[in-house]
Amino acid sequence: MSSDLAPRSSAAPVPTNDDNRYKAVQSKLNKFGKALDIAILELESLSGSMQANAARTDDVATDIENAGLDPKFVALTSNVAVALTGAARHVRKLTQIAQETVDLTHQTRHTHAKLYRGLDDVRSNRSEKTPKPGFFNR
16 A cells, blocks of 8 residues: 655645735736646545555455454454545545635636736836825725
8 A cells, every 4th residue: 555645746835915916916816726726636646546545455354354364453454444435535525625616716817807907907008107006095
């Protein structure tokens, strides 16, 4: 049985800060979506590995039983197989939640672009300074 619990990717968490300019928000959403895509691939791999280990552990329990060893070892090994199967099921559920989050992130990025791209184009392409947000609310 192989168990490699160390993260396989070097995807660093998406940094957050108070930079809420259009392009910064778009970049953060893009990076977040990509990091989640990588995490989903790793979760899928983990789930498959756990399921394979559960099947192998179940086979070992059968071999122990056929060898006539103490039934407590059969029960313990079977419990490990059941636990691995349950853990794999929860990892698949987490994968589904991560996929939903990715989909919402892409939708949010698209909606943000639809709402604010035009304003950013106007502000970015003129030579005059623009007032800071909230200036006209005084």
